[in-house]
Structure formats: C-alpha cells, structure tokens
Amino acid sequence: MSSDDQLSLFNDSTVDPTTPPVSQTKLIPTSAKIPIPAGTYETMTQLAQHCNECHRCGLGENRHHAVVGRGNFQADIMIIGEAPGQNEDETGLPFVGRAGQLLEKILASVKLDPEHDIYICNIIKCRPPNNRVPTTEEVAACKPYLLEQIRLVDPKIILFTGATSVKGLTGNKQGITKIRGTWIEWEGRLCMPILHPAYLLRNPAREQGSPKWLMWQDIQEVRQKLDEIRASSK
Numbered sequence: 001m002s003s004d005d006q007l008s009l010f011n012d013s014t015v016d017p018t019t020p021p022v023s024q025t026k027l028i029p030t031s032a033k034i035p036i037p038a039g040t041y042e043t044m045t046q047l048a049q050h051c052n053e054c055h056r057c058g059l060g061e062n063r064h065h066a067v068v069g070r071g072n073f074q075a076d077i078m079i080i081g082e083a084p085g086q087n088e089d090e091t092g093l094p095f096v097g098r099a100g101q102l103l104e105k106i107l108a109s110v111k112l113d114p115e116h117d118i119y120i121c122n123i124i125k126c127r128p129p130n131n132r133v134p135t136t137e138e139v140a141a142c143k144p145y146l147l148e149q150i151r152l153v154d155p156k157i158i159l160f161t162g163a164t165s166v167k168g169l170t171g172n173k174q175g176i177t178k179i180r181g182t183w184i185e186w187e188g189r190l191c192m193p194i195l196h197p198a199y200l201l202r203n204p205a206r207e208q209g210s211p212k213w214l215m216w217q218d219i220q221e222v223r224q225k226l227d228e229i230r231a232s233s234k
C-alpha cells in the first residue's frame with residue numbers, strides 16, 4: 001500500500017462509522033506524513049501494537065522492541081525521558097538500566113511507587129544508534145504516539161527528565177539547569193523539568209547545590225504538589 005493510500009484511509013470521512021475501531025489498528029501509519037489524530041487509540045495496547053510495527057522514521061529498522069511505557073496507565077505522574085538505550089531496546093521497557101534504577105530510588109525516597117503513582121515513557125520509542133540524541137525528524141515522527149499516551153493516561157503532573165525531553169514535547173530550548181525545578185504549563189498541564197538520572201550518575205557529589213541535591217529538592221516539591229492536588233480533588 002502506498003503512503004498516499006494509507007493517508008486517505010486514515011482521513012477517509014466516507015468510512016462507515018459503524019466499522020469497528022479495531023479494524024483501524026491494522027493500518028500502521030508507516031510514514032511520518034500520515035497524521036495520527038487525537039483519539040486514534042482507545043487503549044495503550046493498540047498504541048503499543050502500532051509502535052512495534054512503526055516505520056515512520058528510520059529507527060524502526062534496527063530496533064528489537066519499541067519501548068512504549070510502563071507503570072500505571074492511570075497514574076497521577078507521567079515521567080517522560082529521552083530515548084531507549086540498549087537495556088530498554090532489549091527488554092521493551094523504559095528506564096531499566098542504571099539510570100532507571102537511580103530514578104526508582106529517587107521516587108522511593110518520597111514514597112512514590114512506580115507501579116501505582118507513575119507512568120514512565122520517552123520522547124521517542126526506538127533506540128537511536130549509539131544512544132545519540134534523537135533528531136528533530138525522529139521526534140516529530142514519534143510525537144503523535146506520545147500525545148496519545150498523554151491523552152490516555154491524563155496525568156496530573158508531567159515530569160521531563162532532561163533537556164531533550166522538554167524540548168521534544170514543548171519546544172522549550174532553555175538549558176535544563178536553568179529550568180529544572182520550575183513548574184511550567186504546557187497545553188493546560190502542570191509540568192516540571194528535572195535533571196536526567198544519567199546526569200546524576202556522572203555527577204555523584206551530594207553537597208548543597210550539586211545535581212543530586214537539586215534533584216532531592218525537586219522531587220520533594222513534586223511530592224508536595226501531588227499531595228495538594230490529591231487533597232483538593234477529594
């Protein structure tokens with residue numbers, strides 16, 4: 001099927017509205033030119049199926065697994081990282097390497113449970129070669145999946161780990177050390193950029209003002225805000 005044919009299938013207003021949506025999940029939007037409108041996916045399982053068959057950019061050629069997300073599909077906090085690394089590509093799960101283990105410790109330090117309180121994913125779903133930073137084209141091709149994930153989870157708070165994550169979703173190109181720990185609004189959602197755990201691994205100092213100390217301040221602020229939000233929605 002040519003990409004033009006796919007495009008018309010995705011946009012076809014003449015499609016019988018009684019057609020079960022499950023038939024659409026068989027149409028993988030294989031070109032980045034093909035839109036993935038909001039509401040395309042009813043479940044994360046459908047979305048994950050498309051991601052695992054996706055070739056909207058070149059990264060699909062070499063992946064072992066698309067790394068879609070893990071945690072609670074109804075979590076209050078969504079953490080968005082940069083891109084899968086080798087461990088993630090092998091397992092199909094985000095943040096399972098050393099950076100992920102540190103992230104879990106950080107969450108546990110304020111009693112946030114990755115299985116219950118958190119849904120974790122990345123700006124792009126497939127591992128870039130040699131863990132290079134994703135290109136603008138790769139981010140753009142993958143973005144509709146992320147937007148659908150945000151719609152489905154509907155988190156109360158979004159945390160961006162690192163500059164690539166903030167820039168990938170919001171377009172904000174400010175340095176992460178400048179904007180970390182500040183609440184920003186994106187599309188009516190409460191978001192906070194935080195340092196990437198891999199950066200903390202490279203900077204193990206703990207004194208006041210160090211990256212680890214800053215992360216400790218930020219995660220406590222996130223915990224406090226979540227408690228306030230939960231208390232006010234009771």
Ligand code: URA
Binds near residue numbers: 081082085093097
């Ligand atoms: N693992 C991920 O899944 N994402 C990152 O950003 C880093 C490590």
